[in-house]
Amino acid sequence: MNRFAALLDGLVFTPSRNGKLRLMTDYFATTPDPERGWALAALTGDLNFREAKAGQIRELVLARVDPELFGWSYDFVGDLAETVSLIWPTPEKVDVLPTPGLAEIVEKLRSTRRGDVGVLMAGWLDALDASGRWALLKLVTGGLRVGVSARLAKTALAELGKVDLDRIEEVWHGLEAPYEALFAWLDGRAPKPEVGDRPTFSPLMLANPIEAEELVALDPAAYFAEWKWDGIRVQLVSRGAEKRLYSRTGDDVGRAFPDILESVPDGVVLDGELLVLREGEVAPFNDLQQRLNRKLASAKMLSDFPAWVRLYDMLEAEGEDLRPLPLSERRVRLENWYRAGTRPRLDLSPLIAFSSWEELGELRDGARERGIEGLMLKRKDWAYVSGRPKGPWFKWKRGALTLDTVLMYAQRGHGKRSSFYSDYTFGVWRDGELVPVGKAYFGFTDEELLLLDKWVRNNTTNRYGPVREVSPGLVLEVAFDSVHRSTRHKSGVAMRFPRIHRIRWDKPHPEADTLETLSKLVT
Amino acid sequence: MDPKKAESWLRVTSKGLFCEPGDFFIDPTSGSSRAVITHGHGDHARPNHHAVLATPGTLAIMRSRFGENAGRSLQALPYGETIRLGGVSVTLVPAGHILGSAQVVMEYQGCRVVVSGDYKRRPDATCPPFEPQPCDIFVTEATFALPVFRHPEDTAEIDKLLHSVRLFPERSHVVGVYALGKCQRVLSLLRRQGYEEPVYIHGALEALCDLYEKEGVALGPLKPVLGVSKEALKGKIVLAPPSANTDRWSRRLPEPVVAMASGWMRVRQRAKQGGVELPLVISDHADWDELTQTIDEVKPSEIWVTHGREEALIRHATLKGYKARALSLIGFDEEGQ
Structure with a gap:
């Protein structure tokens, strides 16, 4: 627990991304299983306890500290977990209590009835030092807030194992804490973990920006053109009996979009843009923001800000991986599939007919009033390749x-x-x-x-x-x-x-x- | 003895605590006829007194800082020696805060008053340790008098710094330190932990490091930052005044990791506000446990608490059965009654 606490401390104070990566990579390289796996789960937000509430913690501390002194201290420090971690009186015989490990804490919290959590917490708070107490309190009351995204934690794993981040993303959602098989692979002790038919994320194919001058060298007939929608890129996965909605970085955002998840048909992986649509018209990005900001969507949110996914690609159908097929064929499969059933909350991103770059340029300039950011150009003969390959996909944004x-x-x-x-x-x-x-x-x-x-x-x-x-x-x-x-x-x-x-x-x-x-x- | 009586000869004035029969101030805020100075920090030692009484260490610091203006007559009183000033016997006793720092022990008409000055209880190789003095009235500092201030072990904090230096060998580590006391303490802690490389220091720290060396405190190899290339500072520890990291001066350092050595670093928000990446909780003041433990050791009949977090320490002392008051009220309320 002390090492985990030191890691969190370091992450809180280190502003730079590279600095945070270094701290995490060092931690993962020098901390044994399953401790590091639970730490990883805590950092990626995959470790949630609802056992301990702020009120319970306050009760524990007020049984030990004069309320007046606690009040002044809380006023000065401004954060409950931090105040408690600092003010908690160290018992006399501290050496008889072993410092609990993160794994032990996780396992015990999971197997303890809610009513008994207080006693457990008090024992740990006695055994830990101030940093350890702070880490424990942040862990059990939810929200580490150390400025690390799940993506950044996974990037540290990629550095640790010297593998491509996409290789981690494609197995991530098929794995569970404490991720021993994942670390075994990253340490070079075992092959890449098998994830079977879990609804994992397939890393996205991304586009490079392009300007009009560069377009003249390209053959317009080799490309599809689509509008660049002002929403967020998502991947819809339905595999086995499970359904997921992933953001472009592979974060599971499904909980906030039950309206989308409900309408995903079985056995597909789709690539598209998450938008708020009203009668087919794209609502301003701010409307989508309302939905994105919430962990759970209320009934009112669902009806005021109806979410849709505008589809532009199909990566998997009935267990068949379509990614090796050229885009022109994937597009046919997507359109045929779309028309084969009713697809609530899903629509197709239309292809724009054009014969020259000039013509397309005029269409692009005319789109500003409709709030469209620009165009996407995608080569018809390319397979779906994760990452940002040079050449097949471009975004041609309208001028700023x-x-x-x-x-x-x-x-x-x-x-x-x-x-x-x-x-x-x-x-x-x-x-x-x-x-x-x-x-x-x-x-x-x-x-x-x-x-x-x-x-x-x-x-x-x-x-x-x-x-x-x-x-x-x-x-x-x-x-x-x-x-x-x-x-x-x-x-x-x-x-x-x-x-x-x-x-x-x-x-x-x-x-x-x-x-x-x-x-x-x-x- | 009746501590009430002490108020007849010790009172708070606009210049600070004044001893009437001895005709001297303790740490007066501006030039005075006679001043007893607890230690050399700027909020305690000020220039332009007529007569100054302090330890030899404190006088050396005052001469270095104020030159001619240190005082017209400077009288050194070594630790443990007693002098009589107008019927008051005055002894300076180690406070363990910085080089030369002292508690002022005063005895008058059978009443013994100790002014702690700033103090700490942890070992510090740069000055002799605090000696608890049983007394009737204990005038205590209260800088970190909240129960959230419990300083961790110095070794753990220095380890944090050394670990970070190993983790980021291509960057320099700039540690913000006060020029007097903290700077030399951090150096001595680094040496104690076996760090033998040269430490690079900001120009503003040089004079006082020289003074400590002259007073017999070994600080190990030091080099000025000035004139050293960025390349040569990679992986090195640099000490500088706290404001230097937001100063253009810091641009000569390779991607500095900004550290700060201070008791205030205990509170995360404080550290974050100051843009500190590596807070080191290293303090020259007593923490909550030291403040409360010291009170129990000196067993005063009454406690007067100086500026800082008076209310919390008074509350604690009162709960423990002591009589405690804020020093700012001493002498003022008496006249009102």
Whole structure:
């Protein structure tokens, strides 16, 4: 447990992805089974206890600590698990209690009746040190919140075993904690685990971005074109008796979408876009966000934000792996299958007829009003290959919108950027005043960052902790994908994916754009 | 003895605690006619007093920091020796906080008062250990006086640093430390744990490291960061003042892992707010257990608690049957009655 606690501690404080990976890889390489497997399950969110509630923990601690002192401490620390972990009085004879291992904790919690969990917890809290107590409390009350996604944990496994992440993804959902067979394979002691007919995730085939100039070298007749839908990519799997809805990174998101899962027919693996549709029209991405933000969907959510999957590929049918077939054949199989039955909550992403890139370009430009992001181009003769192969699939996004804004505030970054003012809040003019409209922290080079940082330091008018207010004077050309109405922002609008496009050292700031201009771009 | 009586000769003024018969202040906040200084930190030792009484170590620190302005007459009082000031006998006793740090023991008309100053109870090779002094009135510090502050073992914290150095050999580790005390303590802990490589230090730490060496505290090989290439700093430990990691100075370091050595690092949110990646809970102050245990050892009839988290320590002492008050109220409430 101490090693697991140290790992969590490290992960909480390490901002960089590479740093987190290093910590996890080191932990997995040096921790025995089944301890590391349970730790992995905790990190990927596959370990859930509902035994201990915050109230129970509070009761345990108040039986040991003066309530007044506990109250002041909680006020100071601000987090219940952390306060309890720090304040828990260490019993006199600490050496007689062995430190529990993570595996022991998991097994005992699973076999203990809810009413007896308190006694168990108290014994462990006595035996562990402050870090260990914190890890235990985070584990049993749910939500580690150490800034690690399941994907990142699996990436650490890939580094550990020096295998491709996709090879792990394709078996992951067929395995269970504590993953001993998986580690045996990664350690090189056993072959890759067999997962039979479990509803596993098949790593997706992804597209590369392309621009109009590059298209001229390609033969339009060799490609299918589809709209690039503004939802999230998903994979629907129905194999054996089980059904799953996976995100593009292989996270199981099915619990939030019972409406989709219910309507998946047996024996297929489908690739498509998860969207909220109303009478066949794609609702704004924000609507889908409402559904994505929730772990479970209420009846009201289900009827207000009806989810659909718009299909574009078929990877498996009746146990037959279709991935080796060329796309043109897979498309025929998909369409035939789709028409062979009623398919509630599923529809087909239509193919767009075109004969030249110019013609397709015009269609693309005309699609902005419909909230479409751009086009997908897919070679008809390619098999379905996981990863991002160069050549077969392209995304041809419509040009970004841009706006000339004025830099208003800059904040120091984190990690490598701790000494740089690298997060910029920018505004546009409204009645002679600047209103902040967004924040961006990428889109510039390291050299430009040096210059921006210097400019911020030389033009500071006020300081608020890590934030500096600057005098208006620097124009930032900001690129963004779209603008939406927002009640959360003072300006009433919010940009999607804003980034610094160009630094307009040359442009006088009074000539920057107005809020009115920005509002006209709202979709 | 009646501790009430102590209030007739010790009171809190706008400059700090004043001993009337001895005509001296303890750690006054600005220049005074006569000051007894517990230790060299800036919030306790200030320049421009007429007469200063302190341990030789503290005086050396004050001379180094303030030069000419350290005080018109500086009188050294070694640990354990007693001097009489206007009928009050004054003894300085080790506080274990930093080099030269002392508790002030005062006896007057049969009443014994100990001002702890800042102190800690853990072993520290850079200064002699705290000596508990039984007394009638114990004026205690309260910096970490909440039961959540229980500092872990120093060795575990240094191990954390050394483990991280091994894990990230291509990065440097910059440890934020206060120039006086913490810097030398961390160095001495590193050496105790067998780390023999040169430690690179920020320019602002050099003078006080030299002073410690001169006072006989061995710190091992130190090198200035200035002029060393990025390449040469990979895998090295760098000590710097806490603010340096957000300073342009830090850009000379290869992908620094930002560490910070402080008792406040015990609380995660504190560490995260400061952008610290590797918090090291290494403190020169007594933690909750040390504060409460020390009270039990010196067995005072009354406890006066100085700034910090007075309310929690007063609450604890009261629950344990002690009389305890906030020092800020001493002498003020008396006049009102």
